[in-house]
Amino acid sequence: MNTAIVIARNTISEALRKKVLNAFLMVGFAMLVLTFAFQQFAPRQELTLVKGMGLGIISMAALLITVILSINLVPTEIERRTIYTILSKPVRRHEFLLGKYFGAASTIFINVGLMGLAFVLAIVLKQRGADMGSSFNMFKGIWMIYCQMALLSAVAIFFSTFLSPLVNFFLTFSLFIVGNLSSFTLDLAKNTQNVLAKGFFTIVHYIVPNFGNFNYTNPLVQANVQVKSELALLTQNTIYAVVYATVLLIISILVFDRREV
């Protein structure tokens, strides 16, 4: 496990060397601009816009960082042939893969965390310190974005064990969109009369990673959208992300274990 941690640290350092954190700077700047961009609206509308857009920008930036970072982690090592050096040492393949994943997840965590901090700070400033509770509530949305991206990173790493980065890019994005259709697939499964279609949509709903689970902007932005069991939902979503990412990593290990590199 120590070996995986060492690889994870290296992955973080490499990502930081590639100036991945510049994305945070840009998003932070966008947050400041956003804070003053909608002053022509009534205060409630302005806050709705700032919160909705802010979480959206973080989500968008995190999505790009996650996909671009994760699809390249394994192929780059193979392309540069550095993987031979690593695997010739007492490093097992699954340790290498886990290290890469933890490195990516940590890099995403740092990025999303910093963007989230800038966002919450912008909201606090916007509200001049009033209603701190609702400002800090934004961290719930930011945590959900992180969980979503950690799962997406596992998807991209899984694909990267047997696909080229270009194909991986499109497949990961496609799966992200399909996974966001969770409520849609559930409705389709419920409403269709065709048994085959019902079975298909049910399988899609339960087997495809359900990224729609993590869309938590509505309750944070619209005061009228209340969640009855918020803690249960956030906890179950977090466990879901961990469980599904573990499943994907196990499959990745199984695939990568027998791959010729």
Add this chain to the structure above:
Amino acid sequence: MKNFLDAVRGNPKLTAGMLALLAVQGILQSRIDVIRKDPNIEPPSTRKSLGGLPFEYALGAVSGFRQVIAGLLWVRADSFFHSGNYDAILPLLRLITWLDPNWLDVYSTGAWHLMYNFTDTDQRSDRRYLPVGIALLNEGIEANSTVFDLYKEKGWNLFDKVKDYDESVKAYQQARDNDPAHDINMVEHLLAHATERSGNPEGAVKAWEAAMAAHKQRMDAAKGTPTEADAMSRNTQGLNNATKNRRMVSVRGYCRPRDIARLGQVDTNMSFKVTRVRPRVLRVEGTWNLVGCIKDQYDDLSFDDQGTPKAATISSGIVMDGPVDGARVDIRLQDAGYAIPSPKEFSFEVPDTLTIMQDAINSRGGKKTLRGSLCAINTGASTDPNQERAGVYSYKDDASAPKGVPIVKALAAGQLSPLGQLQLATLVFPPSTRKKKFYTQADVPGIISEIKADATKLKGLTDRKFYVALEDKLMPSEFGQKREIDMSKDPKMYSFKADAYDLILGFNPRIAPDFVQDRLGWNGEGMTDKRYLRTDIKPGLRMLSVKLKLTRDDIVGADTKVLFDDSKGIGLDKIQK
């Protein structure tokens, strides 16, 4: 694939663990589905809403960026609004409400925009958009049925714009019943106002009492909580307002029937004339007796804080009545037989062949001077609030004024009637200077003596041409004499494609201001009219209404033509029974 299967076979424990975790995530997913659906965290992705969106928006919506796209579109809609490009806002409203059906401000602002901002050149609302605005609110209510906001918006639009108080009451009741955390000031106070306007004062009193109880309950619940100060401040103010309003409705509930019985019904004697001035330009003018309570001449002093009479026998409310300004006569021109539809679904397309024009014409200039009372002669309209409070009417010249004598002479000769003396006292020494709301006859002799002894005051009255009438003079209120209803400048709004039109002229006492209702009653109990009184339009309501059937040629014809004049018997066949 072969390698993968080999790996699976070679790692049975890992494979079994993976399958077990896959099953766990399935169970977790089914539990998450339940929480996310009750209530819906994300708007239901119905095929209707997604199918209606352009591809790029649908893609954004299903990718989890609903709010971002909706926000950007809303910013765009706002810029269209500020540049006056109102038509461009409507498709955006459609997209935004599909993308983010929980965004309440979009529905409320959108409905306000539809119902108030589409106007013709003379700022008359385009009434074709009213059902559309209500449909938008209904759609919002369907998506947000557990919060009060959109019921409240619907209630207000029905109250203020459509003036359908019965429906407004229903909307406010839904706001109250569906959201226990509703804003009492915004919901229950307006519910009480709407109930009163719907001609139900007893119901209004009950609604105010319920609001008062709700304020008290909120204050009790807030004690010891961090929001106590805010809740106390807001609810104390609300409770005070509700208490005052409840008292006034009670006072009026007691006084209005008694005032009407004491003073008798007002014969409004409405008469009007419709002229086509130019093509698509009409003038609707007429006269009627519009009587109300004179400003500040309403006695509510004999009632306690609850609005209960302090004694078994007390005087009723109106101290002085007479012709007043301030009520309006409604004019509506529409395609023959048009009835406001109730669309199930919001669509921003309005029928471009439909013509509806609605206007409200001010009524003013009524005068009533009885023998022995005061009047004034001046060229301008009366601007002296004390003169208005005293019920002293101004005439523009001697010819139009009743015969009279200067006030000093009348005082010396004892020609002032009791009403004239009351008017003089109110005019010279306004009741507020004696810390009174109004004078009673008991106050008058002392004040008259003071006036007689004050040469400066007497000279002032003479200079301002105050007279004492030697005969009765009654002049009805007029409406529409200098007002042209010009529909020629807005052909898109007034297309006049139909062959026949209804011109509806009316006065609904439920819409009238309080001081008019004080005399005419909540439901028109205090008025009668030999020609135009109708009691069959709404149960319990007596209103003035007449519907004329006009042809397209009547409206778009070239020359000036009198289409209807009841005083000369012109066009009487156009009246629809």
